[in-house]
Amino acid sequence: MSAIRTEKLSKYYGKRRGVVELDLEVKPAEVFGFLGPNGAGKTTTIRLLLDLIRPSSGQAWVLGQPVRDNPALRRRVGYLPGELNLYDGLTGWELFRYFGRLRGKLDTTYLNQLIERFNLDPTHKLRTLSKGGKQKIGLVQAFMHRPELLILDEPTSGLDPLLQAEFQKLVQEVRHEGATVFLSSHVMGEVQALCDRVGIIREGRLVAVSAIHELAERSLRRVRIRFAEAINPKEWAQVPGLKNLRAEGDWLEATVQGSLDPLIKAAAQHQVRDFISQEPSLEEIFLAYYDGRSAA
Numbered sequence: 566m567s568a569i570r571t572e573k574l575s576k577y578y579g580k581r582r583g584v585v586e587l588d589l590e591v592k593p594a595e596v597f598g599f600l601g602p603n604g605a606g607k608t609t610t611i612r613l614l615l616d617l618i619r620p621s622s623g624q625a626w627v628l629g630q631p632v633r634d635n636p637a638l639r640r641r642v643g644y645l646p647g648e649l650n651l652y653d654g655l656t657g658w659e660l661f662r663y664f665g666r667l668r669g670k671l672d673t674t675y676l677n678q679l680i681e682r683f684n685l686d687p688t689h690k691l692r693t694l695s696k697g698g699k700q701k702i703g704l705v706q707a708f709m710h711r712p713e714l715l716i717l718d719e720p721t722s723g724l725d726p727l728l729q730a731e732f733q734k735l736v737q738e739v740r741h742e743g744a745t746v747f748l749s750s751h752v753m754g755e756v757q758a759l760c761d762r763v764g765i766i767r768e769g770r771l772v773a774v775s776a777i778h779e780l781a782e783r784s785l786r787r788v789r790i791r792f793a794e795a796i797n798p799k800e801w802a803q804v805p806g807l808k809n810l811r812a813e814g815d816w817l818e819a820t821v822q823g824s825l826d827p828l829i830k831a832a833a834q835h836q837v838r839d840f841i842s843q844e845p846s847l848e849e850i851f852l853a854y855y856d857g858r859s860a861a
């Protein structure tokens with residue numbers, strides 16, 4: 566059984582494209598990252614999976630069941646919406662109690678643990694909280710009933726680095742307990758740190774699904790190294806994986822495809838003053854992906 570499956574799932578808002586013929590499969594107990602630029606269709610997909618909006622055509626199944634008109638299924642799923650504004654008039658506690666009642670039971674021990682881990686004060690009304698404060702409430706309510714599947718829309722947006730790390734730990738824990746996590750993001754680093762596989766959506770269409778290590782192998786990085794003395798450009802032309810190489814005086818710049826290891830080993834033969842490696846943007850990852858395909 567798949568944790569999530571969609572078959573030719575499409576959604577149009579009038580004539581506007583939401584998502585187009587999406588065939589998606591997420592396996593049980595995997596962490597799946599759904600990656601794409603703004604407006605690509607991530608939120609639309611998530612809302613379709615939760616039956617919050619209806620598809621124009623196609624079908625979706627969650628935990629082996631059709632999502633349509635299936636309130637029992639919702640209790641088995643934890644959902645973090647992109648925006649929690651609907652509940653602005655409630656305090657954190659009120660929101661947790663409300664969701665606890667909807668889902669039938671409230672494990673207060675686990676809830677209190679989560680509140681502590683996210684360093685949360687649930688006594689304030691949501692409208693008075695910062696974006697990060699609301700995000701913490703949203704995360705706690707998504708995890709608090711130990712759902713079998715978590716569907717999280719941009720889960721770390723607004724979280725400081727410490728809480729991002731706490732979130733990553735929590736995801737790994739629930740996954741070890743057998744839960745599946747589906748999360749959307751437009752930040753490559755977060756997806757790389759957390760996910761087993763990633764699907765890339767662009768203009769409403771799923772353009773690639775790949776294991777995270779394959780994506781990293783294909784991705785490009787811009788590297789700049791400054792040495793203690795002038796270097797010989799010819800030496801660097803031999804290093805595998807370097808493209809767009811420029812070597813002048815005491816510095817070198819190159820685009821590296823895949824592993825940085827050969828370049829680092831070559832650089833280690835000299836005295837290095839500075840080393841800058843830029844994470845590729847989503848656009849560069851897409852380009853590397855397409856380059857890889859056309860070369861294959």
Ligand SMILES: Nc1ncnc2c1ncn2[C@@H]1O[C@H](COP(=O)(O)OP(=O)(O)OP(=O)(O)O)[C@@H](O)[C@H]1O
Binds near residue numbers: 581601609
């Ligand atoms: N209620 C709506 N009415 C009309 N068009 C919509 C509606 N919701 C989304 N769209 C359009 O559908 C497309 C996909 O939007 P969606 O919000 O799913 O993208 P996203 O990948 O989640 O982007 P973001 O990262 O900005 O949240 C966009 O072109 C958007 O303008």
